[in-house]
Amino acid sequence: MDNIINFNTVKEYNTFNNNETRHPLVNVVHLEKADPRQNRRLRYEFYTIFLKKIHCGDLRYGLNNYDYEEGTLIFLAPGQVIGQHSDEYYQPQGTALVFHSDLLHGTSLARKMEDYHFFSYAVNEALHLSEQERKIILDCFSKIEYELKHAIDKHSKQLIVSNIELFLNYCTRFYDRQFITRDNAHKGILEKFEKALNNYFSSDKPQDWGLPSVTYFADELHLSANYFGDLIKKKPENQHRNIFNQKLLM
Numbered sequence: 001m002d003n004i005i006n007f008n009t010v011k012e013y014n015t016f017n018n019n020e021t022r023h024p025l026v027n028v029v030h031l032e033k034a035d036p037r038q039n040r041r042l043r044y045e046f047y048t049i050f051l052k053k054i055h056c057g058d059l060r061y062g063l064n065n066y067d068y069e070e071g072t073l074i075f076l077a078p079g080q081v082i083g084q085h086s087d088e089y090y091q092p093q094g095t096a097l098v099f100h101s102d103l104l105h106g107t108s109l110a111r112k113m114e115d116y117h118f119f120s121y122a123v124n125e126a127l128h129l130s131e132q133e134r135k136i137i138l139d140c141f142s143k144i145e146y147e148l149k150h151a152i153d154k155h156s157k158q159l160i161v162s163n164i165e166l167f168l169n170y171c172t173r174f175y176d177r178q179f180i181t182r183d184n185a186h187k188g189i190l191e192k193f194e195k196a197l198n199n200y201f202s203s204d205k206p207q208d209w210g211l212p213s214v215t216y217f218a219d220e221l222h223l224s225a226n227y228f229g230d231l232i233k234k235k236p237e238n239q240h241r242n243i244f245n246q247k248l249l250m
Contacts, residue, residue: 004041004081010098022148025103026160028141031092039086048076051137052094071134073127077119109165116168117226118175125227133174140167179231
């Protein structure tokens with residue numbers, strides 16, 4: 001079993017990537033400053049968001065030709081592991097926004113973090129950006145970085161956290177857009193879901209297991225539970241959500 005590199009603090013991650021630490025709990029990390037390295041499995045004990053080009057050496061997205069291709073955002077909650085072990089070397093690229101949950105203590109954002117379901121999405125459920133969306137994301141990063149370079153004062157924490165919240169709210173909007181624009185891919189998923197739903201209720205499983213959960217069908221479709229649940233809720237026509245509800249009422 002390969003070793004996992006653990007990052008317990010933002011400072012450790014900054015050092016790993018040859019970036020300066022201006023604040024112990026938050027940073028915008030420029031990955032191109034890092035030395036070339038081998039692929040490894042990495043665990044982060046803080047929130048981590050990667051903005052990367054689609055064709056990148058250390059992550060695999062499983063993209064299709066209808067995806068937006070101006071950049072990809074991947075979201076990790078504290079304790080998650082990403083990457084794969086190999087002997088290949090690569091030059092890290094892109095930008096990472098990292099912030100520790102301690103930064104959010106006493107803020108309204110701390111109470112909202114569980115609403116941002118994309119922190120529990122799988123890597124292949126990443127957010128693919130248009131050119132305009134990428135500019136907005138980079139602008140959010142720039143404002144956070146400005147505050148980190150500014151002398152710390154009584155306004156610093158509020159402004160940094162407010163810009164993180166603004167960034168996350170934009171990501172929510174962009175994911176809603178993606179649920180619509182990736183209709184071809186999602187149509188196949190929903191067709192498989194309807195088939196799995198019908199198979200479940202035509203079997204003995206309802207008697208043995210009771211009503212099925214979102215997690216059950218997410219596992220059947222090889223998706224994260226939150227991504228599948230959001231897909232069902234956010235489809236404009238809602239026909240598959242209605243089918244699911246009808247089955248539960250039978």
